[in-house]
Amino acid sequence: MAITEKTPLELGPGDSVRYAERPLGVFTRPQGGRGWRDWLSTVDHKRIGILYGASALFFFLVGGVEALLIRLQLAAPEGSVLSADVYNQVYTMHGVTMVFLFIMPLAAAFANYFIPLQIGARDVAFPRLNALSFWIWLSGAIFLNTSWIVGGGGADCGWFCYSTNSGVAFSPSHGVDFYAIGLQILGIASLVSSVNLIVTCLNMRAPGMTLMRMPVLTWMLLITQFLLLFALPVITVALFLLMFDRLFDAQFFNPDAGADPLLWQHLFWIFGHPEVYIIILPAFGVVSEVIPTFSRKPLFGYEFMVFSGIAIGFMGWGVWAHHMFVSGMGPISVAAFSLSTMFIAVPTGVKVLNWLATMWGGKLKFTVAMKFAVATVAMFTIGGLSGVTHSVAPADTQQTDTYYIVAHFHYVIFGGGVLGLFAGIYFWWPKIFGHFLNERIGNWHFWTILVGFNLTFGPMHILGLQGMSRRIDTYARGYGFEFWNMAATIGTLIIAAGVLLFIWNVAKSKRDAPHLPPPGPDPWDGRTLEWSIPSPVPAHNFDTVPQVHGRDEWWHTKYAENDEGKVVRVATVEEAAQTGEATGVHLPSPSFWPLAVAVGLPLIGYGLIFNLWLALIGALLTIASLYSWALEPVDDPDAAHDQHEDHSDDEAEATDPVAADDSTESDQP
């Protein structure tokens, strides 16, 4: 039950001295611990962010291998690398993996790590729920991929999994069951995370950090969380209907019984189109931080950036049926959705123009992060423009289900989302890990990715307009598809080389780090609060919670206008930055219960598919863990000092720090 302790998580504003006398906390959380158990029980938003990021990059490799298989199959006519059946599974799992297991968690990594830092908070609103989100996400990701082993293959219905193709008759393996249940598990993770981060953004800002002073990255991530919050229940409904159809013989998508398969399409795309913005808005946020920093100018039109983001988020709910122009839903619906789709290009265009205006006249510095950011703007614009061509319904009728669509959404998702997040990785790597990524290798990484990307997906525009169909496992000779398909496959290999360069960069940069000067708190002359604290960030984030006076608070700490109106430096980083040496800051205690709860969910999933007894065990584990969680105090002063030494094994329930001890509740006054 509610353990209402009065303990200060926050230290108060930086200019206040009254907190100095206050005993700052009961314990210091083990800091910089290297044991793997610390990671399993962590509730630190930064560690959870790193866990998200590392897992996402792992699944990037998985999805990348799947992409390579697709392209090898299609490199030449009558390819025989994969059978038609396996090809279906591979392209489905490629899409699902890249969307749900790579880009979304990578964006979640940025959200977890940087929202608290950018708003001047010590952690998120619900640290243990945050850990829960990650573990549920990971368990869902693993669950989804185990269908390769125990489910008779991956899902084979496309990531959109249209009915009736997703029915048992056309997808007899358990792949689609794993898809339906796996995505539900992932959805729970994202939903919990979105509630948590929304409350964090609204409720945990530092003094003076009004909404309109929040950095644009935080703004875009906040909008993303709202999209997740409202979009996920819709896909949850759809997935439940699908699951009931497949496992319990419900009649939701059975046309023979009078059901309407279009229902799935509507539910899927009511979720699916906001999902597109869930993917792209975090990258927009990253770009909006990187470009001003390396242009040495404030972001042009901050208000327009924020409001266009909100407009995109809002209008994203009114365009879903443009994915269904050829579904026969009637001319009025098509016309309405065609119009709304054209309108949504406006706020997106506002953003592009504002980025350009930010760079205009700036002192541009083309670091790798900046290159990725500029490439994001350029590539996204191409993808956005081809998107506008889809909004013209007659043209879309020709383009739909061709490679033109594949080209379009890869320019948006890869060219916009992935390149943008890579910009963020290079930009914030020194903040997160305390050393730079190698800029020279980074350069190679950037150019190979950019060239490979364009060589892969550029030709798909042509292939699509030539009439090459999506999702076909092979094509016959003589249609003129050979040359561009080979080009695309070569492009994919170049992308793969770029990814290998990135991995090499990560390894080499870490190895070289001890011999290089550390980046210090503010290597890029940054603008936002995360650059005012040491790199890597100490566990308690801020020694004193900053008092915010305006946008780009950290920049204005360092620079001010002199009497002639010239901007001059008024403080060095060493003078202005926090040292990170505060001790005894009260932080939330680690907990194993989030992990234990998360372990139960895939068991329920396997149980629903194979044996309901297993589902019962999973449910009991989940419920027991939830109760233990509820009975565990948020902060446990007595167990805190040594809780990481006395675990004997890795059984989560057995090693809980406080072991659901009833006495833990007695610390109420």
Add this chain to the structure above:
Amino acid sequence: MSAEAVTADLDHTADDHGHEEHATTTGLSHTKLAMWVFLGSECLLFGGLISTYLLYKTRGNGRTLPTDVFDIPFTSVSSFVLLMSSLTMVLALSAVTRGEAEAGRTWLLATALLGGVFIGGQVYEFTAFVREGVAFTTNPASSAFFTLTGFHGVHVSLGIVMLMSLFVASLKGKLTQRNAETVEIVGLYWHFVDIVWIFIFTVIYLIPAD
């Protein structure tokens, strides 16, 4: 889904915003804000299920439709019971807020019991429907009906579990005036489940299917 979100929050009332008046930016409690945000999300969940039923309610595939076997007087009674459980819920909160532990406990138990009566009624309704030839797999309409009302029933059941947890906590003397907010959070969830049923009762049961 709600189980995680709700139960996980039970314990997290005031750990990081108790020590000064403006500890949170908005001055609002994290947990309560989180619950309202979550309820906003739930609207989309029930909206989807209700729309699915509305779309399918006349699609019987030549077999009995749920609307053919509705027992409106019976459902009216159980709807009324659920509606009144909202009153007892709010009285429980009121009592706990005033520090009247025993009264609070009684009202919590009453709320859970009324919820239990509603669930019992639903179980009876389901079995009666199955007897009359409307089972989960009969036709799209029946699948949609059982899924919608089943989802709602699961929500009510989770609410009962939470209420009983509060009741037990209260018996142990752990539910004091200071954790009145926990009761309020559970109450918000409970009332939400009630207003969903207000919607379902009118739109699914009372409006004729013509």
Add this chain to the structure above:
Amino acid sequence: MSDTATSEHPEHSEPEAAEHHDEHHGEGHAHPSDWAYVKIAVVLAAITALEVFTYFESVVDWGVALVPSLIFMMVVKFYLVATWFMHLRFDSKLFGRMFTAGLVLAAGVYLVTLTVFEFWV
């Protein structure tokens, strides 16, 4: 159920409770009296009775007014529970906005979906 819940402040009327709260504008205080809750419940019960009454068409034929009346009564009940029992009336507007956002969005997308399916025709 009318008398069981009477608290020790039966004289607290509803508007007083509302005003009382405006001064504080915080959370957790100034909820209306139990008596006010009971009165709301009585209203809810009465509306429900009226709703159920419509089912017995032999008594009164509501004609074309039936569906609009039912929806109106539903909205009133919904509103009363949300504003009184869920305290939206007395709490920060932010809570209500979060909830209304979901409600309006749900209504929007699902009504459009049903329209595309020509549900109303």
